Amino acid sequence: MSGILLLDKPLGLSSNQVLQKIKKIFCVNKVGYVGTLDPLATGILPILFGEGTKFSKYLENSIKSYSVIIKLGQTTSTYDSEGIVLEKKKINFTDFEFYKFLNAFKGCINQLPPIYSAVKYKGIQLYKYARKNIIIPRSLRTVYIYKLDCVQRYGNLIELDIMCSKGTYIRTLVHDLGQMLKCGAHVIFLRRLQISLYNINNTITLTKLYQCSQLYFRLKDYNIFSNLLIPLKTIFFALPEVQFFSSIIFKKKNKICFISHKRPGIIRITIKTQKNMFVIGHIGNLGQLIACKILNIE
Template sequence: MTQKRRNKRNISGWIVLDKPFDVTSTQAVGKLKFLFEAKKAGHAGTLDPLATGILPIALGEATKTVPYIQDGEKIYRFDLVWGSATETDDAEGAVIETSDRRPTEDELRNALPQFTGVITQIPPAYSAIKIKGERAYDLARAGEKVEVPPREVEIEAFELISHSPERSSFEVTCQKGTYVRALARDLARVLGTCGHVGALRRTRVGPFAEEDAVTVDALEAVSRDDRDAMLLPVSAGIADLPEVNVDTRQSATIRLGNPVLLTGANAPIAMDEAAAICAGELVAIGYVEKGQFKPSRVILPG
């Protein structure tokens, strides 16, 4: 007997998942897509399998706002294990170098300013970056020598939380594209030793923080209606965009992909980017030109 296929739903919104250890971001998306019976789902920023913490997952129309979350500020807490470098720059890989040198707390604090502001880093060979059309980690696992080009990233803050001769804890606030594993590797090198990330947790992505997060266990423990109630609105993904209010008639016009003239004493004349809102619901993302809101990404009603 064949198993009856589940009907997929047109359900939209955000779930801020507290991703568990040893689960890939793709696996996490698949799990939530199954739980919500959603037709479409995606995540906003890959989190390493050995990392835990904030993985924003978009369902349905929320996937159209994923780029705004990916471009947002991120905060990580991580442990740097001193004295051993690994091929993956974290605890998953084989040890490739060791050192007896251990930095002092003063040496650490003096080195951190070198890693704040706009810096250049070479992402790990075991990363999702594409090299000639192939993922770097696929090439590395196949035994090929991987040369990942350097890139500029922005580190807004890099703070020492605790220190011991064998392990130190840090919090880093950074922008898109930063590899914490590379940051740990390079900090150890500057201090004349080697090291790797022993634990990593992401505590913030854009507007989403730990207080917004739910676990897979919590989602599995409730009914479908209660699970649906945990969804954040699609508009949660564009919390930092300025808003323009439109009425029901204008909303219908915008959802056909057409511009509308904004009226009222406070109506803007020009805006590089804005969100059109009708009765608290996101209608579209677009821009304002000569007093008209012009949609570039329409959000269908849920």
């Protein structure tokens, strides 16, 4: 069984805990998820089955959107409501200062991963060191914030809409904003609404999956599960497309003599005469198109 399941991750479970439940429901081993969500977070979590696990990197690099509620006036150890309150400060900033600092986070920024995170140091996650009060050096990572809008403010709570690149820590962004506002801030609500072209409106809950599982064992109808999966080829629909009418030109390690006006980067090459065949390639700095991988997937 190969395909993608768009799960609405519930509150309180880690992404790995959810994955183990999926394995039991579907009775499969070759399965993985894309885009880790903390236990505090909910929202869209793509689960890749079978051959789909080979293409996870194309989703991991995708743009993601979040709805976030932050609490002002408190700094916590984990940068969210699950941590210990380390500091409390009065909230004393103007609307002008707030929007000035909020806008400062848009575009290309550098972040330090939280000490309570799954980033590894010498093969061990940072949060395991943090629990033992061991201070580990962390490296800055460059991320891109495409959108950072204030939806509304009520008292010491602010709701934000965020669209960002791979590797962005929303908790760090909120913590850093709180430091700039000189009052502290942490995340109390985080929901992922979109990853690549996949939207929260197309997800299924764990509760619904359990219901489907019970139905499957009663009816022994394999389609009950397979109908929940969307095609693997949709992973690549967000990539820029170049069309050809024939696949004859594609050979192993073949550099195609073709100059494209598209921007350099990864692309999807589709073949007009073969619906299930397409090629993953990239466009070089001089506009040359290079075929990298030929795929035949539904």
